[in-house]
Amino acid sequence: MTELHLVAPEGVGEVGPGDDLAEALTALVELHDGDVVLVTSKVVSKAEGRVVPGTRDDALAGETARVVARRGATRIVRTHHGLTLAAAGIDASNVEPGRVVLLPVDPDASARRLRDRLAQLTGRNVGVVVTDTAGRAWRTGQTDLAVGAAGVHVLDDHAGRRDGYGNDLAVTAPAVADELAAAAELVQGKLGRRPFAVVRGRPDLVLPPGDHGPGAAALIRPEDADMFGLGSREAVVRALAGDPSTRVGFGAVAASDEVAEAVVAVTGVPPQAAGSGLLAEGAWEALCVLAFAHGWHAVRADPPATARLLPGTP
Template sequence: MTRLEVLAPDGIGEVRAGDDLAALLTALTTLEDGDVVLVTSKVVAKAEGRVVPGTREDALAGETARVVARRGPTTIVRTHHGLTLAAAGIDASNVAAGHVVLLPEDPDASARRLRERLAALTGRTVAVVVTDTAGRAWRHGQTDLAVGAAGLQVMEEYAGRRDHHGNDLVVTAPAVADELAGAAELVQGKLGGRPFAVVRGRADLVLPAEDHGPGAVALVREEDQDMFGFGAREAVVRALTADPADRGGFGAPAPRDDLAEAVGLVTGVRPTEEGDGLACAGAAEVLRALAFAHGWEVGPTESGGMTVLLPSGP
């Protein structure tokens, strides 16, 4: 039998700048080696003095690396941490009126400091996960995920293994840090005043005391691998405006065959190969947008009105 236990102590109270989170937790519960301690990003941010005056709108620009999508009052952005969150994870709940809570500046560093402080107070080897709430692109509702981690194997790699039917596993890699965050939220609750949770039963994921592991940053998909760097509407506008600053949102440059297929689909004429590039017929503005969205560039116009599309330089 496999058993997982999740505990969330009551009685933490309001957290303020400078509070010792490890002392608050250890006053209410006894930790064991192999425990995973989860703490909401909000109380970490409060303890680190990340409460600022103003509104979400006031703080949004400073927390945004790139706008991903806008729908009515909702703005989804990629933060400076690499996270994709509504309103950059800025929180206006459970905070004094006229103030908002920003995410910790470096959630992985916050997790490392808390882990070391817990070890100093208890002598126990535990892992720490800093959690936040996020929506999912294809599903209603929100769930908690890991934005910071220390001392934890954040993903389990199954690639290269075989299932009991003998099938090779190629890309299976459960994001266990996110799964633990979701389990913790079930017992913490949004209105329960329980910012900490302790998960017991997955000591196999906890790393030795001297090893903080890769952190939750290892779960952030690199921009050149992101297939959803912009919302559907935003992608059209960004491709047509072709601002070089927006290139990262379209991911890695596409292979020539992918661009050729797109050009043929849009213009009705399959392009021909021209050295490393493609010679295309069609409106220059359309070809420029297609090239930009695929990570290519518009080259010279040949005689006969054919436009050459070239791979982007390094």
């Protein structure tokens, strides 16, 4: 039988700049080797002085690397950390009116400092995960995930293993740090003023002392591998505008057969013509848009009534 024990201690007071989070936690709960400590990004940010005056809209531009999608007043953005979050994770709850909480500058570094401090105070080897709340592209509601981590395996890669039926597990890789974060939120609650949680029962996820691991940054999908790097409307606008500086978000350069298929779907040109890269002059505008969106570029060919697609941006 496998058991997992979670506790979120009561009694954590208001946190301010410079407060020692490790002292606050260890005053309330006894840690064991192999525990995983989870702490909300909000309380980390408060301790690190990341509470600023103003509104979400005031702070959004400074926390945004690029806009992914927008619907009315809602902005989904990619932050400078590489995280994709609504309003860049800026939070206006559980803070004085007229002020907002920004995410920590480097959540992995925050996790490392807290882990080192806990080891100093207790002599225990624990993992640390910094959590935040996020929505999901295909599901209603929110759940907590790991934005920072130290001393824990963040991903359990099953590649090379086989299931009980002998099937190869080629792409299975549970994001265990995110799973821990979501489980912790069940005992922390949103309004309970319980910013810490301790998970006991998975010491196999905790790394040896001094080994902080790759951090939660390892869970961020690279932009060239992101199949949903832009919202549907934003993708249309950027492709039509064709500004090379805004091509980020369309992913890696597409394979030639994928480009040919897209050209056929949009222009109606027979597959053999698309496969050779030749298009009628009347389809030039559509060709340029398709090329941009797939990481290719269009060049006029000889004779002048034809054009050719070439991989890579000019």
